Amino acid sequence: MDTETLLTPNALAKPARRLPSLRSQLSLVLGGLSLAILTLVGGYLGSVATDEIYIAQQAAVRATAQSAAELLATQLRDREREIELLSVAPYLVNGPLDSALVRGTLERRQALHDEFAWLGVAAPDGTVLQASGGMLMGRSVAQRDWFIAAREHVYVGDVHEAKLLATMLPALPNGEPTRFIDFAAPIRDAEGRLRGVVGAHAHWRWVTSLVEGVTRRQHPGSGIDALILDRQGRVLYPEALKLAQAAGKAVLPKPVGGRFEGELVFDGKPYLASEATLQARTHADLGWRIVARQPMEQALRPVRDLRRELVLLGLLAAAALTLAALLLARRISRPVEQLARVAQRVQSERRIPDFPEQPGAQELARLSEAMHAMAGSLLATEQALQQTNTTLEAQVQQRTAELEAANAALEHLATRDPLTGLHNRRSLDARLAEAYALDRRYGAVSGRVHGLLLIDADHFKHINDKFGHPVGDAVLRLLAEVLQASVRVTDVVARFGGEEFAVLLPELAGAQDAVMAAEKIRTAVEAAFFPEVGRLTVSIGVSLASPGDEDLRPLVARADAALYEAKRGGRNAVVLKTADAPT
Numbered sequence: 001m002d003t004e005t006l007l008t009p010n011a012l013a014k015p016a017r018r019l020p021s022l023r024s025q026l027s028l029v030l031g032g033l034s035l036a037i038l039t040l041v042g043g044y045l046g047s048v049a050t051d052e053i054y055i056a057q058q059a060a061v062r063a064t065a066q067s068a069a070e071l072l073a074t075q076l077r078d079r080e081r082e083i084e085l086l087s088v089a090p091y092l093v094n095g096p097l098d099s100a101l102v103r104g105t106l107e108r109r110q111a112l113h114d115e116f117a118w119l120g121v122a123a124p125d126g127t128v129l130q131a132s133g134g135m136l137m138g139r140s141v142a143q144r145d146w147f148i149a150a151r152e153h154v155y156v157g158d159v160h161e162a163k164l165l166a167t168m169l170p171a172l173p174n175g176e177p178t179r180f181i182d183f184a185a186p187i188r189d190a191e192g193r194l195r196g197v198v199g200a201h202a203h204w205r206w207v208t209s210l211v212e213g214v215t216r217r218q219h220p221g222s223g224i225d226a227l228i229l230d231r232q233g234r235v236l237y238p239e240a241l242k243l244a245q246a247a248g249k250a251v252l253p254k255p256v257g258g259r260f261e262g263e264l265v266f267d268g269k270p271y272l273a274s275e276a277t278l279q280a281r282t283h284a285d286l287g288w289r290i291v292a293r294q295p296m297e298q299a300l301r302p303v304r305d306l307r308r309e310l311v312l313l314g315l316l317a318a319a320a321l322t323l324a325a326l327l328l329a330r331r332i333s334r335p336v337e338q339l340a341r342v343a344q345r346v347q348s349e350r351r352i353p354d355f356p357e358q359p360g361a362q363e364l365a366r367l368s369e370a371m372h373a374m375a376g377s378l379l380a381t382e383q384a385l386q387q388t389n390t391t392l393e394a395q396v397q398q399r400t401a402e403l404e405a406a407n408a409a410l411e412h413l414a415t416r417d418p419l420t421g422l423h424n425r426r427s428l429d430a431r432l433a434e435a436y437a438l439d440r441r442y443g444a445v446s447g448r449v450h451g452l453l454l455i456d457a458d459h460f461k462h463i464n465d466k467f468g469h470p471v472g473d474a475v476l477r478l479l480a481e482v483l484q485a486s487v488r489v490t491d492v493v494a495r496f497g498g499e500e501f502a503v504l505l506p507e508l509a510g511a512q513d514a515v516m517a518a519e520k521i522r523t524a525v526e527a528a529f530f531p532e533v534g535r536l537t538v539s540i541g542v543s544l545a546s547p548g549d550e551d552l553r554p555l556v557a558r559a560d561a562a563l564y565e566a567k568r569g570g571r572n573a574v575v576l577k578t579a580d581a582p583t
């Protein structure tokens with residue numbers, strides 16, 4: 001294994017795409033998550049609260065209408081009772097109706113209830129006998145509805161404009177015509193005979209101020225107001241709507257199901273509206289209805305306020321959460337970045353630097369410990385591998401040298417003669433084949449040929465026989481040295497077999513060269529001294545390669561024949577045998 005790749009991060013990691021940092025990814029995910037949760041929760045709470053507020057506003061409008069209707073019904077009944085009780089007062093039942101006592105009582109009642117504009121007692125023929133402030137005294141009310149009705153029973157009448165009293169009472173500050181609601185009751189004696197009628201005109205302003213009081217008290221600043229409609233749906237109050245309606249303008253929306261309820265458009269503006277009918281507690285049912293209404297814009301103002309607050313709170317919370325996410329992301333990513341830096345230092349410096357001791361979380365502490373241990377183990381492994389590598393390289397070198405030596409030894413064994421160290425017969429044959437091929441290729445051009453000497457020790461059997469075989473071997477070794485020393489280094493000296501040697505002479509200019517080389521050998525051997533044996537001679541057969549030779553064999557055969565002749569001719573001689581010479 002290549003140890004360099006062991007601690008190279010790039011060798012382990014895939015080529016990195018340009019990814020956003022862990023810190024920005026964490027910030028983005030945590031910030032986005034908190035924003036999404038906030039939006040969802042805020043949206044849900046906002047929607048729930050919006051519904052609740054809407055329902056509450058509707059309830060407030062409905063409660064206003066009902067309260068106003070309830071209050072009006074009660075107040076009308078009270079005023080009716082007031083007049084009814086007055087009609088059975090003993091001084092009216094028994095006494096004279098035009099007495100000062102009656103007048104004083106009427107005026108006290110008016111002082112107590114300033115809603116009454118006028119209180120009076122009329123005779124059965126309609127002549128006013130006594131009245132608060134003395135107004136209408138002596139005048140006839142015989143044609144007034146209240147008088148006609150009250151001759152029979154207790155009466156409450158619908159609102160109407162003042163007739164006889166209009167000129168006697170101060171005009172209203174807002175310029176509205178003076179209007180009244182009439183209360184009246186018959187005065188009967190003990191036998192039930194009609195003695196007269198007691199009547200009262202209550203200011204219409206008293207009625208409207210009751211309604212205004214309810215709307216003002218119950219939901220101040222809410223924009224809720226109330227309308228009073230009569231049985232036919234005509235506006236009785238407020239005056240402006242009443243006038244507009246009288247002028248033929250469509251000031252009221254069409255009631256849904258005969259009732260004003262829900263979201264309605266009054267004069268082009270949307271309102272939340274609710275209707276309540278006066279539950280009549282008086283003798284006569286006036287059939288009035290109260291419609292409370294609130295401009296939608298004001299009804300939904302709390303919703304808008306809440307939404308604005310929710311958005312503001314949401315933004316603040318999102319900012320706080322994003323900040324928290326950033327801090328958290330930093331807290332998480334910083335130790336990871338530190339570990340990455342440490343890992344880079346391990347890789348570049350090949351030593352273990354200080355690891356972060358408090359990485360911030362249990363898992364990161366474990367990761368730090370694991371990296372520490374891994375770095376130590378990797379560095380140790382790397383060193384061990386380097387050591388092994390060095391040892392292996394040395395061993396390989398040694399083994400290579402041994403192998404080369406073994407190969408050389410094998411080569412030597414295969415090509416050399418074990419006794420003399422000269423080329424053996426096999427090696428000689430190979431060299432002869434090379435020389436033969438070279439001559440065939442270049443011989444014609446260079447004009448040079450190779451030659452062969454076959455050298456045989458004379459009477460060697462005699463040496464063996466006389467001195468023993470080991471001495472014979474020693475003689476052969478020394479003879480080989482003499483032969484080797486007598487030729488050129490380019491010449492190949494080989495042991496041909498037994499006591500017979502051969503010399504390959506490459507690139508000879510002619511037969512003379514070969515004969516000269518053979519003579520040189522012969523004389524060298526003759527001159528040499530062989531321990532224990534003394535002198536030795538050799539016979540040499542010389543031959544030259546011929547273009548007519550088909551292979552090596554003719555060359556060897558000619559040299560062998562020449563050697564035979566040298567032996568036969570008396571030994572210690574050189575004989576040349578060429579191709580054209582007769583054998």
Ligand SMILES: Nc1nc2c(ncn2[C@@H]2O[C@H](COP(=O)(O)OP(=O)(O)OP(=O)(O)O)[C@@H](O)[C@H]2O)c(=O)[nH]1
Pocket residue numbers: 456457458459460461462464468469470471472473476497498499567571
């Ligand atoms: N010591 C020793 N003797 C060898 C070796 N090879 C051959 N001989 C001996 O060489 C002798 C060759 O004898 P011969 O062939 O009869 O010829 P010679 O005695 O040399 O006589 P001529 O060749 O006719 O001069 C034999 O006695 C062989 O045993 C060898 O490797 N070592």
